[in-house]
Amino acid sequence: MGIVAHVDAGKTSLTERLLYAAGVIDRVGRVDDGNTQTDSMDLERKRGITIRSAVVSFELGDLTVNLIDTPGHSDFIAEVERALSVLDGAVLVISAVEGVQVQTRLLMRTLTRLRIPTCLFVNKIDRVGARYDELLADIARLLTPAAVPMGSVSDLGTRGAVFGPFGLPRKALGELLAERNDGFLARYLDDGLSADDYAAELRRQVAAAQVHPVYFGSAMTGVGIADLIGGIRSWLPRATALPSEALQARVFKVERASAGQKVASARVFAGSLSARAYVDVHPAAGPSYQARPTAVELFERGSRRTVERAEAGQIVALRGLKDIRIGDQLGVPAPGAGRLFAPPTLETVVGARDRVKLFQALTQLAEQDPLIRVRKADDITVSLYGEVQKEVIASLLESEYGLAVSFSETTPIHIERLAGVGAAHREMGAPDNLWAAGVGFRVSPVAEGIDYRLEVELGGLPRAFHTAIEETVRQTLHQGLYGWEIPNCRIDLTHTAYSSVGTSAADFRRLVPLVLMQAIAFAGTTVLEPLNHFELDIPPDSVSRVLSLLADSRGLVTTTTLDQDRAHLEGTIPAATTHPFEAHLPGQTHGEGILTPTFTTYHPVPGTPPARSRTDGNPLNQKQYLLHLNQA
Template identity: 30%
Template sequence: MVAIRFCRIAIFLCAFAPNRFPTHRPAMAADISKIRNIGIIAHIDAGKTTVTERMLYLSGAKHRVGRVDHGTTDTDDDPEEQERGITIFSACVKYAWGDYNVNLLDTPGHVDFTAEVERCLRVLDGAVVVFSAREGVEAQSETVWRQADRYEVPRIVFINKMDREGASFETVFNDIGPRLGGRPVAVELPVGEGPAHVDNPFRGVIDLVDMKLLQFDPETEGKQVTETDLPDELADDAAIWREQMLEAVYEISEDAMSLAMEDKEVPRDVILAALRKGCLDRTIQPVFCGSALHGIGVQPLMTGVGNFLPSPLDRPAVEGHDPKKPDKTLSRNPDPKEPFCGLVFKILPAKTGDNYWIRIYSGELKQNSRVQCPNRDKKENVAQIWQIHATKKDRDGQVDSVGAGDICCVIGPRFAITGDTVCDTKELIELPSIKFAETVLSMAIEPESTADRKKLEETLDMLRRQDPTFRAVDNEEIGQTIISGMGELHLEVIQHRLTRDFGLNVKFYKPRVNYRETIGGSAELVGQCNRVVGSTQMFARLKVKISPTDNPSDPVIVFDRLPPDVGLPNAVRSAAIDEIRDRAEGGGMIAGFPLSGVRIDVMDAEMAEEGSDEVAFRIAAGDAFESGLQAAGPVLLEPVMRVEVTTPEDYMGEIVGDLQQRRAIIASTESRGAMTVITAHAPLKEMFGYSGAVRSLSQGRAGSSMEPYGYQAAPKEDADSFQY
């Protein structure tokens, strides 16, 4: 009887479930207009992976919801991720929702792994930005938002964790504009806020487009949605928020404005079309809310992905250049009939052949074909094509071909690296690569025995292919390898992988800061070569002006300002300029750290009738470079971090005092509910172990996050500690 009764209830619920929250359908043949390539981006612990898991479950792509705290999620499948409860590596999953086929990339939230976000946003068409309703807009939220701005990625917003203590939809909503430069437009409103024990707990959402109350059945973990008319006690508040939404719609849609001026109701399809247009134009960001952990509000979010985020057809044609004629701009439309073109955005090394993740921008990629990698000037084999599930090939996902607008895994290439283009062998194009931030922290390592040395070299080479922000350079003088990464956690993860995953016996030394060098002033001088080699008198003089740029983080720039009548042959002229550029790449005068923030103008030259060849001018250029750096005053630069600490006010004094002892400059303090947020700029050297220190100062109640902020002059004693 119980079973029969349960079945009747299930049939009743299914019969009345609104069809705009569709059940799972198997993926059909690819219709580019129905493809959605999206990323989930957010600050750490905002709930990205939980949102992803819930989407997979609700779409039918998996039959049980994974939990981050249980280590059972599909996308956090690495032991390090499961142990720490955070996302470290971006993962790709596919699901179908209604008519849409979605490629979803779950990305890390920790700043040390921001390169994973960078490479994903480079190839995505849209993004879902997740905020915690309790913590709101946090430091890494700003970072990922700026990254999305840089790649002009349209986005929608999901305010998660509405069932948590201290949750505030309105506070987060109101922060998005001033802190991120966005324009949020609420399309949903929470019913209540906070956990079950508060007076007005979170228990559903109001759909502001249809003015309906949506409630999500906990017995089916959010699969069954009940839609009812708004009760009177919710109607007035909902009407105010709906009017705000319609104001945005009127600005976007002339049809909606005309109807409003005639006091006519704006139809649902007109509202949705206007919101979609505003989202695609990046003038607004539709805002949803819910609790991914309990499946509340995730189905409308999934429908919002299809309604508001772009298909590949909605994005501009990709542009690149002709590898044989770099000044010639080429473009490719998302059309399977155009020549094939794609971008390698991730490589996962494997014994059976590295897995190359590729975004297809145009044409069609077929199995057992040949493509060109113009960056390496090499032809590549495409032996196999797979769909991707998490960080692995989908077990049942091998396919014969993949068309424009899709994302796939390819086995066969050997030469391409992350950011390289692959294209038709007869229709070459080279797309812009992916730029990653410079490493800020290094650590010396060495194998315990000579037997481990070769295996260590092979493993480090594999890790370099996988992670473009990881560096490993051999120092033959001390017999060690210097590995570099984006922060303490990044290096710690590398350390664990070397010892645990690859079974290497390796010694690890203390991390050290990656300094840079620049100059403190300007200088103008002449470098020269005046020496006898054998029976030949070599002669060259080169006048240069060296000066600092406005930003000490800028790369070194060299300008050829030689007057037309100077009379230098082109080969000699190029040799002098190339020598200065080569010297600049070799580092500064203090300790050979990378040089930055320097401008060098080559102003004049003098040559003799004999002996003024390329070698002579290279010597003169080297002399001018070294003398110029010394005369301009070498300056050691240390990396500075932007630190954000969220703490109860009771501990604010101790935390500010500790930051000041670490040479931090307090940039701002602000109240967010019961918490105080301190933003400071602090030297990285002083911030080792800070996350543990701030927890100790606050009895575990404060949290912190850091991201690179820039460079500043290091203390004199730090510069003096290095040998000139």
């Protein structure tokens, strides 16, 4: 189960309260005091926010819950993505005071799209300004019309606030369930339903992510927590896979232990996983391989213990997998286990006195967060979701590596798209070929992904050479003609040659970039910039000012809805101008504007295409490329 929410809605406090109710801890920690179980980083305790997902396991009666406390700040959406990839169900926390916020809407859209069974928990009912009827209306309007309140609140907004649960056979619940099941509707109209019938249908529709129960309470005082626990036990579906099935597991977190070795957290969906037994590892990108975990640690009752074997439904920490990455699958790969959120579209230059140590440190951090890609060209850059990540990276580099760093202004990450079809090849022994290998490629545009194909016989070349060619092809595509990645491309290997005596895999690794980049040059590329879709709620009297600001930001409005209290605009805006627009929005809307940007696509950059400094020595210039190889 995952706990997700907008920052400061009370996710970590709710986790503490659940651990206390399960008897795992004997006192409830406070985020403000920095003594919670799941916020372990110094910066998490200092700022009172969750940055890295934390796992804790506990018992609620006969139900074992593996709970993942996720970040709420939009800059750490990648951490939320990893949690969602392994969930059976979720609790979405909403503040009764602040209500439905930007990140709340993004998370609910994602949970709905992925059909993850979700209960809603409205926290902070004891705070001044807490709302009930108005908040339920906002939930129906902004999140989902299928939210069903499971009780009412008395003394709302006071220390004495109390949640009182409803009984199941009631008109509002019956009508909501009947809308989604004709058989239930017929029996509902005949008045032939018992409380058990209501419960069974509610359980079925929650499991299908059609309906979402809403509970109210306070994580600080414990009010409503028992009712939420009852809802978790009653409505969220339990894992049903068996240990006797084929192993199916997914890595959602990688960190380093005190001695520097990797520790990978993984959900075992089916089958079993044993220490010191070989398993098939399927990376998110690249060929599969076999590896053997030296130790398996089971999350249990708030801690971890070493076990010989883990089974379906459990979450484990694996040691000894030195090449493991976040997103890797173990055993039998699950279909459709792709990325849930868009990759980061921003980057910044990181500076420090010791560049060698800085690059090594950032490379280790990137192992824990694969969406923070590190590049070393003239400068060292890292990719980002937002400005708060700079503070996190700076804090980690200082606390874990003793490095003081500075950052440049954040800029957008562009990509390149092939403009046509191109081909090139070099024969072994040709005057312009310095290596004992020959290779040829044809490249062409595709809608999505890297499609690598063979037009040569697989057995005509040793497998190690084929592996070297494919790995180098994928690496070369990280930098197109202008230095930006080419993420969507079909590559056909059309020609190979080698000597059984003198050729090595290194010959192909050095030759492939020259030939592939020549084929790309013949095809040509177009530079694209990231484009965000936005939803914007503003006061009606600020529409003209905001439209002018959008025009200056190269924004395009596609939908406008006006009523007496608000104006709702939707459209697109380049990622490059999104943050400046957001910074100026409060001044144009009396501080009431709410912007929800989400990455949607890429589109061609107007004017001169921006170029990026290269890290590969520029294979299109053979003399410069050879100098780069010699220096390397």
